[in-house]
Amino acid sequence: MTETLSPALPDDVEASIDRVLKIASDRDVTLATAESCTGGLIASVLTDVEGRSHVFERGYVVYTDDAKAEEIAVPLRLIEQNGAVSEPVARAMAEGALRASGAALAVSVTGFAGPAGPDDEPGLVHFAVAALGAPTEHEEHHFGDIGRGPVRLECLRVALRMMERAVTNR
Numbered sequence: 001m002t003e004t005l006s007p008a009l010p011d012d013v014e015a016s017i018d019r020v021l022k023i024a025s026d027r028d029v030t031l032a033t034a035e036s037c038t039g040g041l042i043a044s045v046l047t048d049v050e051g052r053s054h055v056f057e058r059g060y061v062v063y064t065d066d067a068k069a070e071e072i073a074v075p076l077r078l079i080e081q082n083g084a085v086s087e088p089v090a091r092a093m094a095e096g097a098l099r100a101s102g103a104a105l106a107v108s109v110t111g112f113a114g115p116a117g118p119d120d121e122p123g124l125v126h127f128a129v130a131a132l133g134a135p136t137e138h139e140e141h142h143f144g145d146i147g148r149g150p151v152r153l154e155c156l157r158v159a160l161r162m163m164e165r166a167v168t169n170r
Contacts, residue, residue, distance in 0.1 A: 003048050013153070016160040017045050021052035023167045024105075031163065032103035033059040034072055034093040036084065036110040037125060038155050045156065057103035062093065072096030085111050090126035091136050098130040105131040105166055107159045111141075113148040123151050127158055129166045137162060 006014065024031055033043045043059030060071045065084055068074040074092040082088045093108035111125025123143035130136045139162065143154045 003050055005045060005048050009045070010153075013045075013156060013160070016157065016164065017049060018052075020160055020164045020167060021046065021049055021055060023164065024055040025052055027167065027170055029055065029105055029167050029170055030057040030101075030103040031055055031167075032057045032097045032101035032106040033159075034068075034097035034106060034108040035059065035061050036063050036068070036093075036108075037113040038109045038152050038159070039063065041152055041156055042107065042109065042159050045160075057101045060097055060100070068093060068096075072100050085120070085124060085126060087126055087128075087138050087140065090128040091130070091138055094128035094130035094136055098132070104170070105129065105163065107163050109155050109159055111151070111155070113151040113155075115145070125151070125155055125158075127155075127162055129162045131166050131170065134166070134169070137166065 040061045046056045047053040062068040062071050065079045069076045073096045078088055090108050090110050094106050097106035108128045112120050112122050115122050122145040125141050127139045128136055143151050
């Protein structure tokens, strides 16, 4: 169980956090995150379980385009061509976090947790997982205009599921 966030997290999320951390610990796999719309939520839950947080290497909260470029080397040109909320940028974020962190596995999340610009779809989120020696995986989700908190919670579920699958396959 998470120590500080447990009262706020649904049981299925708690169980998923525990599984990811247990498998990563058992397989000696270190984890990193690159987060935009989740604002560090994934990193927070991965460091909130006593006796398991040692598998977490580091997290990057890269909310702006400049942060993505400066912290994890996402090319600004890639962002300009595809938009920050896109498959290519999610992949570049995960791969950049993997390189920059020295972890064995990195997850990325970029999306619109709530209303953004007039042409932006609330609840559109792109995820990617990059792991040493494996192809980068991507998923696109359309959660809808359900609010920032609910979108972030759904993002947490997806990211944990993707991480669990990737760490299990190592």
